[in-house]
Amino acid sequence: MTETTEAGTAQAGTARTPAIGSPVRRKEDDRLVTGQTTWTDNVALPGALHMGLVRSPIAHARITGIDTSAAKAMPGVVDVFTAADLGDDNVKIPCVWPVTDDIVMPDFHSLAVDKVRQVGDVVAVVLAQDKVTAEDAIENVVVDYDPLPAVVDMEAALADGSPILHEDKGTNQCYTMNFPCGDYEAAKAASDVVVSRRFINQRLIPVAMEPRAVACSPMGTSEEYTLWSATQVPHVLRVLLALSTGVPENQLRVIAPDVGGGFGSKLQMYREEALALVLARRLGRPVRWTETRSENMVATHHGRDQIQDVEIAATRDGTIKGLKVALTANMGAYLQIITPGIPLLGMFMYNGIYKMDAYDFSCTGVFTNTTPTDAYRGAGRPEATYAIERIVDELAAELGMDPIELRRKNWIAHEEFPYQTISGLTYDTGNYEAATEKALELFKYDELRAEQQRRRESNDLVQLGIGVSTFTEMCGLAPSRTLGALKYVAGGWENCTIRVLPLGKVELVTGTSPHGQGHVTSWSQIASDVLGVPVEDVEVIHGDTARSPYGMDTYGSRSLAVGGQAILRAGQKVVEKAKLIAAHQMEANPDDLEFVDGAFRVKGDPEKSTTIQAVAFEAFTAHNLPDGMEPTLSGESTVDPADFSFPHGTHLAAMEVDTETGKATLRSYVCVDDVGVVVNPLIVEGQVHGGIAQGVAQALYEGAVYDADGNLLTASMADYLLPTALDLPSFVTDRTVTPSTTHPLGTKGVGEAGTIASTPAIINGVVDALRPYGVNDVPMPASPEHVWRTLQAAKAGGAA
Amino acid sequence: MIPAAFDYVRPGSLDEAVRALHEGGEDAKVLAGGQSLMPMLRMRLATPSLLVDCSRLGELRGVRDDGDAIVIGAGTPHHEVMHDALVRAHAPLIATVTATVADPAIRHRGTFGGSLAHADPAADLPTAALVLGAQFSIVGPGGRRTVAAADFFTDFFTTALAADEILESVRIPKLGDGWSFDYQKFNRTAQAWAIVGVAAAVRRSNGSIAEARVGLTNMGAGPLRASATEAALAGAGADGIAAAAEQAAQNTSPTSDLHAQADFRQHLARVLTRRAVTNAARF
């Protein structure tokens, strides 16, 4: 398929194998897997002070006194600050997405003022000469709390008489958003069957391998600062820190060195980042902090946590007429960068791949005494996909139809693209039929259905369930105007500069900020094809506001979808300029030149040719350039995407459920994804595998649990269960390729696909296994106990 | 995640270790593989004043044949226990159970004796020791004493060991011919602790069960024997197992936690007992 793309076109008639589409091994891995790399924690900063954060052990309380004297008196402790001590330096943590006009936006200070509202809220900060002293000093800061009743349950928080987190606001309701599309009541009236369910999309804790870390150093005597952070968003972070602290943006350099995973949790301006900067400014010394794993569980934002009331209406023949979705979304105690917007990233996607007459969406955001929620792999779209794919399976069961049949009847047929969905998005391309056919074949769907039937008939203790998920998602955040219309206070463009250096090596400067995705390799491959240079000759520069000054960073499967376009255009600009130089020097008309495999040739005159590397040297010496042309060979492009792209796929899970113990085991998993044109199949495969694992984890293992007093019970990895490779079968992955028409390379985005698709596939499989017992839902995670209790209730005739 | 300050000694002999421990008082602790102790120190759930590192004491390491029993040194790492020829020949249940403990990295450091001395109610080895009728050899300032498994585990994370005593070794009787074993460990992820575990040792003769021992993990403060089930199994055939297993949770009082409420644990104990005994009996 690559020949249909612009990069391919640039290389028409090529003899070399295109780099795009090749399974190039990741260039960054040697360094990463041998540990020969720089994490924020091992940036050498002699004389740095270590921050220790005094965190609240209580979910909701008034602070009645803080005694820092004992801590201050400890040898090695340099100072201790409370909110009062910091004054104006106690900056507010920003939220950039006020989703409605009347949204409640409470203050969120770096250090809690008067009240704490979650376990882990920060009341004071210790600065010590070493990490151990900082940790010891934390225990010597005496805080008097006057405990208040806490509220962790969203519906309780909305009820009259609930404790109010932000008393000046007088309510725990953050916002209510209504998004009616078409006339749902009319659609419902025209239906024969209405199925409704309440799904709980439980709270998850992102557990990146590298915890968060920040280090900030004043540079020399001038008022300049360099701040290293384990962040996904160095560029965004610089803007927000400059806005919040008053450090001029041109005097603040933010560096994201190698970053060990994020999944959205490092897309933030965190209080620790603000504190490191203001304290470095205040003391004139480097300040650093690395999160402990225990802190990570309470202090890094959480994900998901929605109550989803979903209703689907259809006619007897299985034609979906309408869908109604009412969400209650847990914000946690405060709003972080895009906390209120997360459910709305799913708002356009609840209708999934289906045609319908009406769709009614509403969402109410609620404050509770819990860690704030925000983006977590998929951010709103896994929640949406879960709801629609679960309810479609429930509708199939209600109608007595095969879940694949029901989907076929309602999905957008491949010849109907581009298709404007009920929620207003235009899906550019897709071929659900092709992906599904391939998946069914690889999965041996019919054989498994036959086995399921046998097990049902023989009352096998281990029942087999087949879970289907035909998902789509929107990638490529985002056309800036669309973001503006949604009240998001930033753009969605991406930037790239490509420089061909005098000796022919290439520097590619990107505004994306990889933290595990392998951009260095994929971006090199794109540049390699556009410029006709070897992949090894491309050096990718990223994650440093001084070296890659423009960028919107990495999240939401946007880097290739948006950043890839900037790479392509920047490369094309380089080739255009190089062509003029080559033509000038070969005394040919530029239109008579062809560019093949990195060489400019005069068409029909094979003797006359020069390479892009040779042209770069000419551009450097500038002895003989066309009149008026500026020396050097580089190209820069900032691309605002024309539209989103819509990867899709069919994921199928075979679940074995032990009806005695309730243990659900994933026996086999097949997925056929359509992520458009693939730049690096190895990396795509890795993203799909990791994504599926993460989605399976939500379905079967993970779930943050608070007690009624707001204590996080799943505060360690002994209680917050992450699966490992041992818990997962070998996935069977395959692809169809329907190039995106909104992206010049035809690519779509793959970072979140597996996570979005797999959770409903697993739960649909578990429910399918237990359907004969009268089960029609299982709460996530589908732990043995949840499954067992669901079965007990169903057997007792109760509602499942 | 940084331990509070403590003193550290690494004695060269068991005697020295006992002395150091004795002199260190109530707040001194033995350090073996550190796989349970270090997490507690890091989370500051334990703040001992002195660690007596016994991890390199050769006297505590290894397995030997002692006639009608084998003796496993308390300091023998799980990995060595699992692969030891004497263990596999005479106490295969120990090898089977040890293979379910944590992951390879932890099994290379964590020790047989450390697991028993730590007495986590969810630990697997205490159950195996109880089922096999192990004898614990303990050294203290006053000399050596022996405690039976049934008396060793006294409460949650509590054993018959005094603060200045060291578990030296564990004597496990060879059960002889005719016995076979199974361990059913129920957990949510592959390398997690047991929600419930059931160890079964069964001796068959003439087509029925002559004698059965059933041990339960995580069904109370420490390992338990399912006595009612054991009694019901004596003389039972294949068709008697299910009914006997129904009594497995009698007199248990398991905890309720995030992974399972007590009633679910009791249910699991019954199901797993049936499966463990069935597997062990090999009818």
Ligand SMILES: Cc1cc2nc3c(=O)[nH]c(=O)nc-3n(C[C@H](O)[C@H](O)[C@H](O)COP(=O)(O)OP(=O)(O)OC[C@H]3O[C@@H](n4cnc5c(N)ncnc54)[C@H](O)[C@@H]3O)c2cc1C
């Ligand atoms: C992630 C993880 C998963 C685990 N999963 C399991 C599991 O599934 N099943 C399981 O059974 N175990 C599990 N364990 C525990 C593991 O088996 C430990 O190795 C064991 O419990 C402790 O052994 P140790 O040698 O590391 O002891 P240490 O951690 O060094 O000591 C533990 C305690 O025992 C005392 N102690 C140690 N040796 C002696 C001695 N000779 N005399 C007197 N006191 C002594 C110490 O003072 C301390 O109080 C797990 C551990 C981890 C970290």
